[in-house]
């Protein structure tokens with residue numbers, strides 16, 4: 030008898046390639062962070078400021094702009110090395126529990142002079158949390174990290190992130206966890222032409238690139254510029270395909286480049302860039318045989334899991350369990366850690 034879809038998707042060995050650390054915090058961890066934050070304010074004799082919601086529950090939606098307000102709120106709570114360690118540890122543990130065998134997390138290095146956290150110690154704290162989670166993990170799991178450039182950052186800040194990533198690679202040449210750079214942040218802001226040389230430099234110096242492109246409509250020109258850097262993967266790309274409101278030229282260019290697209294179903298529906306699951310661009314690419322990878326984006330903010338995203342894709346687009354297994358297996362080809370591909374392919378073939 031066939032295994033029910035939800036259970037099949039949970040058991041499937043999965044690869045998560047698009048997960049923002051601070052967007053992936055579960056409500057349970059958020060409670061821990063809130064308690065820590067309130068205790069600290071009380072100790073210092075300060076009043077707790079108004080706290081907003083940090084998760085969009087099942088069946089609810091928000092404007093994309095409101096999602097970015099949630100990240101601001103989360104950053105208020107994740108404001109020192111210990112909170113970063115807690116978050117990285119819990120997020121990795123939860124992905125492991127969900128059957129993820131290879132995880133590429135991404136996060137924007139942040140300094141906070143008030144707590145002594147520097148961008149360097151921020152990254153160290155993530156690595157420390159990942160190591161702790163892996164040491165406790167009962168199953169095989171691999172984790173890598175991309176450092177994110179926020180679109181609103183200056184060229185100097187973006188370059189600092191590239192240098193930080195390269196410094197980590199140099200310090201740990203044979204077992205580096207930092208494998209690349211992500212470009213993300215509010216898609217309505219930022220000076221992309223100014224950031225292009227930084228992205229080129231990262232690529233030339235050996236870092237992999239995953240760039241958010243066309244997450245909102247009418248960004249064809251900007252997306253064309255970002256494609257000129259030859260990114261290794263694209264985040265969202267919701268409005269590239271001509272049937273999704275992009276352009277035939279852009280669609281053909283992406284098809285010819287064969288650049289994998291990280292698709293985030295629930296994120297796009299809850300953030301209201303896509304009206305419903307049925308109207309998502311996933312099947313448009315899948316039909317053309319273009320590589321897509323199902324991802325969560327922000328499993329905490331959007332209240333989802335990678336297993337649920339596979340199940341939603343299966344149900345919405347009438348994909349068989351065998352097709353879902355193939356999607357999970359093909360995702361391995363697009364990981365940024367080349368040396369693990371064979372080992373992971375064996376896992377996903379069972």
Ligand code: 6MZ
Nearest residue numbers: 049050051052100135136137177213214215
């Ligand atoms: C663009 C996003 C995003 O870096 O603090 N981020 N950027 N589009 C999205 N779609 C909803 N979701 C998250 O994680 C939070 C940060 O990731 C980016 C934003 O810059 C957000 O502030 P980190 O770990």
